[in-house]
Each structure stands twice: as structure tokens, then as C-alpha cells.
Amino acid sequence: MKNKILVTGGAGYIGTHTCIALHEAGYEIVVYDNLSNSSREAINRISALIGQPIEFIEGDIRDAEMLRQVFLSHHFFGVIHFAGLKAVGESVAKPLLYYNNNVSGTITLLEVMAEYDVKNFVFSSSATVYGDPEILPIDESSSRSCTNPYGQSKLAVEHILEDLAVSDTRWNLIPLRYFNPVGAHPSGQIGEDPNDIPNNLMPYISQVAVGKLPKLSIFGNDYPTIDGTGVRDFIHVTDLAQGHVAALNYLERQVAPVGFLPINLGTGKGTSVLELVSAFSDVSGQTIPYQFTDRRAGDIASCYSSADKAKVLLGWQAKLSITDMCQDTWHWQSMNPNGYNVT
Numbered sequence: 001m002k003n004k005i006l007v008t009g010g011a012g013y014i015g016t017h018t019c020i021a022l023h024e025a026g027y028e029i030v031v032y033d034n035l036s037n038s039s040r041e042a043i044n045r046i047s048a049l050i051g052q053p054i055e056f057i058e059g060d061i062r063d064a065e066m067l068r069q070v071f072l073s074h075h076f077f078g079v080i081h082f083a084g085l086k087a088v089g090e091s092v093a094k095p096l097l098y099y100n101n102n103v104s105g106t107i108t109l110l111e112v113m114a115e116y117d118v119k120n121f122v123f124s125s126s127a128t129v130y131g132d133p134e135i136l137p138i139d140e141s142s143s144r145s146c147t148n149p150y151g152q153s154k155l156a157v158e159h160i161l162e163d164l165a166v167s168d169t170r171w172n173l174i175p176l177r178y179f180n181p182v183g184a185h186p187s188g189q190i191g192e193d194p195n196d197i198p199n200n201l202m203p204y205i206s207q208v209a210v211g212k213l214p215k216l217s218i219f220g221n222d223y224p225t226i227d228g229t230g231v232r233d234f235i236h237v238t239d240l241a242q243g244h245v246a247a248l249n250y251l252e253r254q255v256a257p258v259g260f261l262p263i264n265l266g267t268g269k270g271t272s273v274l275e276l277v278s279a280f281s282d283v284s285g286q287t288i289p290y291q292f293t294d295r296r297a298g299d300i301a302s303c304y305s306s307a308d309k310a311k312v313l314l315g316w317q318a319k320l321s322i323t324d325m326c327q328d329t330w331h332w333q334s335m336n337p338n339g340y341n342v343t
């Protein structure tokens, strides 16, 4: 058995897939989640897929006392920190909630880690920290700026991690900057389960395909891109999960601390909104009705990663195609039209 990892937010979309990948790689995991955007059913499904009960603690990252109890009763090699709120629009309406949850919550977690001398930290950052990029593909040295409270909360945590690395050189702090995670576990048992009408493209397309929503609105067809629609670096969530395993393996191999080490997790390839709609339609055999509407405020034309740093340092690269992403999303959506809400 390998090292033990605390997975905050492990009941969520990316966390569930990463728990499975960590288990398969031999890590022992403890999930800590307040279920504010997830459900116990997700935990049950992880247990069923790995064939053994998973250790789950319902708790909030802002609750230092509860975290202390967890660190007292386990010896962790490190923490993968997914817990956070992620809806851009909601963050504009409720900035204090986002800063409290995402920034204060992370500070509390880091304080408790320091108390228990756990210094390996992998953080869910986002390509959103790059704002509207000047140069494509985007590498990790690109300038950072954000325009909404969600993005600001990710950037604020990155700055905190940079300062922490300077203050105490024993920390290993890896913000993984995800591009656009999509897809689902190939079993069809776990996937993305938005609470309400989806904000993001892939879950919206899949809910149109399954008949839950009448039509997709495509936000803008006058961008300077291949077909006028936005271009993004979609990455399969199981590839993303493997990126976390690679980051932990990398930390295990180090003889000296790495400090603050940001790494992109993307495929390096851009796909337009219309290309994704067409691929999903081919895979599912469903027509996806759509209409063009105005651009969405705050959207950028194109965003895709340079994936070189992850390849060189972590020995990781994304393997799965846009077809795989659509196939697995469709499998999950058609098997679970109501997500984890099985009643």
C-alpha cells in the first residue's frame, strides 16, 4: 500500500474520478467534503467501482477543528484540494461566499496542514487565471489576470501558495491549471451532475441530446476562430485524474522540495463549440438543435494549453480524444438522465 492522501472535495466531479485513479495507483484515500455541490450517492458509486468502502468524512474545509481531528487520526503524505465553489456567474452575485469558501477555506486547510507538518499540496487551479491570453498555446509563464470573483479566488490562492513557498522552503505546492474538463468514467457510473441548468458547454449539449433541454444557445459566432465560435482545450476527466496521480508520483520521487510549481493540465489542442456539437451528435446519433445568440459576457475567443511542462516533469500527457469525451459523456448522461438523483 502506498501513501495516504486527503482528498478535499472528493465527492465532486473531478474528485470522484481522481479517487478512482488514486485507488488504482495504490494510494489510500480519505475523502473530506461538505456535500454542498455533491451527494453521498457519488461516494457509494466510487465504493462500488473500486470494490471496497471508501473512507468519507462529511466536513467543511473552513472548520479547522474538524480538520484537526482528521489530521490527528491519519498520517497523510499529502492533500489534493478540490473543494471549492466553481460557478462563475454565481461568484459575481455572491463574491463574499466565493472568497470565504475558496480563499479562507484554503488558508484554514493550509494552516492545519502546517500544524501537522504535511507539506505536499496539489491544488485545483484553472486556466481561468490566464484571463484573455496574449499568446497561444498558453504556457505556465504566461501573465495572469482575472475578471470575475471565481477566477480571482483561484488567483488569490496561487499568490498565497507562492508566498508560502518563499516563507518556508519545505513546502511542495503544485497548482494544476485545468483547461476544460469534460467526459465521464467509462463505466457510466460517475460523471458531472450539475444542480441546475448547466453553465458549461458539454453538460448543456448532453442534456439537449437526452431531451432534458430543448436547444443549445451558442454564445457568439463572430469570434476570430476557425468557424466563428469559441475554441477551448477540452480534456477528458479521466486523463485529468491521471494528471493528479502523476503529480503525486512526482512529489514522491523528489529529494528536495519543489516550492511553488504550477502545471497546466490540457491536451494542447483547441476545439470549437461547433466542432464539439458535431462530434457529440455523431457519437450519440442525436440531433442537437442550436441557435446562435450574443457573446456571453467575459468569454474569450480561444484558449488552449501548452502541455509540455506536464509531459517533461510529470511524464503525463492526455490520451483521450474528443470522440472519447463525447462517448463517455453520452454514456453517463443516457444511463443517468437525472444524475445521482436516483429517487
Ligand code: NAD
Residues within 6 Å of the ligand: 008, 009, 010, 011, 012, 013, 014, 015, 032, 033, 034, 035, 036, 037, 038, 059, 060, 061, 062, 081, 082, 083, 084, 085, 086, 101, 105, 124, 125, 126, 127, 178, 179, 180, 181
Ligand atoms: P464540484 O463542485 O463537482 O466539486 C467540488 C466539491 O467540493 C464538491 O463535492 C463540493 O461539495 C465540495 N466543496 C465545496 N466547498 C466545500 C467546503 N467548503 N468544504 C468541503 N467541501 C466543499 O467541482 P469540480 O468540477 O469537481 O471541480 C473541482 C475543483 O476544480 C474546484 O476547485 C474547481 O474550482 C476546480 N476547477 C474545475 C473546473 C471545471 O470545469 N470543472 C475547471 C478548473 C478548475
Ligand code: WQD
Residues within 6 Å of the ligand: 086, 088, 125, 126, 127, 128, 179, 180, 181, 199, 200, 201, 202, 204, 216, 217, 218, 219, 220, 229, 230, 231, 232, 273, 296, 299
Ligand atoms: C466553453 C465555450 C462558451 C455554454 C468555464 C469557466 C472556467 C473553467 C471551465 C473552472 C465558450 C460556449 C457555453 C453554452 C456556449 N471552470 N458555450 N453555450 O467558459 O471556457 O470555462 O469552465 O475553473 O473558469 O469559465 O467553459 O463550457 O462554459 O464554455 O456556446 O450554453 O462554449 O461561450 O466559448 P469556459 P464553458
